[in-house]
Amino acid sequence: MFGFGKRKKPVEPGSTTDQPTDSVADSLASRLAKTRRGLGDSMTDFFLGKKEIDRDTLDDLETSLLSADVGVEATTEIIEDLQSRLSRKALADVDALQLALTDSMREILSPCEQTLQIDLASKPYVILVVGINGAGKTTSIGKLTHQFQQQGLSVMLAAGDTFRAAAVEQLKEWGARNEVPVIAQAAGADAASVIYDTVQSAQARSIDVVIADTAGRLHTQTNLMDELAKIKRVLGKLDPTAPHETLLILDAGFGQNALQQAQQFHQAIGLTGIAITKLDGTAKGGIVFAIARKLGLPIRFIGVGEGIDDLRPFHANEFVEALLSD
Numbered sequence: 650m651f652g653f654g655k656r657k658k659p660v661e662p663g664s665t666t667d668q669p670t671d672s673v674a675d676s677l678a679s680r681l682a683k684t685r686r687g688l689g690d691s692m693t694d695f696f697l698g699k700k701e702i703d704r705d706t707l708d709d710l711e712t713s714l715l716s717a718d719v720g721v722e723a724t725t726e727i728i729e730d731l732q733s734r735l736s737r738k739a740l741a742d743v744d745a746l747q748l749a750l751t752d753s754m755r756e757i758l759s760p761c762e763q764t765l766q767i768d769l770a771s772k773p774y775v776i777l778v779v780g781i782n783g784a785g786k787t788t789s790i791g792k793l794t795h796q797f798q799q800q801g802l803s804v805m806l807a808a809g810d811t812f813r814a815a816a817v818e819q820l821k822e823w824g825a826r827n828e829v830p831v832i833a834q835a836a837g838a839d840a841a842s843v844i845y846d847t848v849q850s851a852q853a854r855s856i857d858v859v860i861a862d863t864a865g866r867l868h869t870q871t872n873l874m875d876e877l878a879k880i881k882r883v884l885g886k887l888d889p890t891a892p893h894e895t896l897l898i899l900d901a902g903f904g905q906n907a908l909q910q911a912q913q914f915h916q917a918i919g920l921t922g923i924a925i926t927k928l929d930g931t932a933k934g935g936i937v938f939a940i941a942r943k944l945g946l947p948i949r950f951i952g953v954g955e956g957i958d959d960l961r962p963f964h965a966n967e968f969v970e971a972l973l974s975d
């Protein structure tokens with residue numbers, strides 16, 4: 650985007666590094682195509698043939714950041730940083746602007762790059778998955794199960810969405826696909842009781858990780874928040890440290906509304922991590938910056954497709970690179 654040149658660091662042959670490889674970054678870029686286009690379209694024409702950076706350039710950049718849902722706060726932070734570089738004459742050309750923009754964006758995201766570490770001192774490690782209807786909770790649980798199994802961890806699932814009859818079936822399908830047990834009760838059962846039973850059973854069978862699905866009614870409905878609070882309370886009776894992770898699943902397509910949802914869930918039950926899904930289907934991927942800036946909670950994963958491998962650990966550098974590279 651922006652007509653900027655590619656600037657990838659060469660990778661030493663045989664080097665092992667925590668950083669994503671070029672091919673991972675490239676394919677992430679293709680998954681983020683809609684956001685890349687959203688950010689880039691308004692800028693490309695402007696940059697064509699333009700050598701010098703001035704206030705107008707930054708104004709246009711500001712507009713495109715806002716339209717990609719980066720949000721006022723994060724956008725202001727980025728633009729003020731660039732303005733101060735401009736007045737120090739440190740933004741000589743488009744290349745300097747790209748480097749500065751990359752730095753500035755990374756700075757916003759870096760504090761939220763905290764990958765989920767499964768601590769087996771607590772067995773099972775309990776992950777409570779929450780979020781509104783259709784955000785991608787059940788699908789993300791299926792994908793996470795696959796990841797954990799690949800890491801050699803045993804997993805058990807709790808069908809805590811007792812609100813929708815089809816929800817239990819959907820989770821069971823993911824259980825069957827990954828060959829992991831799913832504990833369920835009849836639709837309408839008490840969610841806290843299902844999740845309690847699952848953790849108890851996992852303790853008895855020495856399972857490493859329990860992932861609990863929950864119902865996804867509107868975040869504005871207090872009964873959902875009450876139900877989630879009860880689940881947390883009841884879990885605490887089996888293991889005072891559980892749940893070890895309360896993971897909010899947010900649909901990136903909700904844009905700025907996602908922010909409000911996150912705040913409400915956090916206030917009601919206390920979140921420890923966020924997964925942002927459907928970044929492949931939206932031009933509002935800038936919401937990741939708004940979430941980082943406003944909430945400061947760990948962003949554990951990003952969802953970039955419907956396939957089983959399409960929930961990826963969040964890396965600030967990789968994300969910014971995928972958005973800004975050509």
Ligand SMILES: Nc1nc2c(ncn2[C@@H]2O[C@H](COP(=O)(O)OP(=O)(O)OP(=O)(O)O)[C@@H](O)[C@H]2O)c(=O)[nH]1
Binds near residue numbers: 784928
């Ligand atoms: N393109 C894309 N689709 C996704 C992603 N994550 C989830 N989905 C799709 O979003 C839809 C809803 O996902 P679910 O997992 O059923 O959502 P949920 O939060 O469990 O929904 P409820 O159970 O109704 O509360 C499904 O069709 C998923 O395949 C993603 O990262 N990208």
Ligand SMILES: [Mg+2]
Binds near residue numbers: 786787788865
């Ligand atoms: Mg579901």
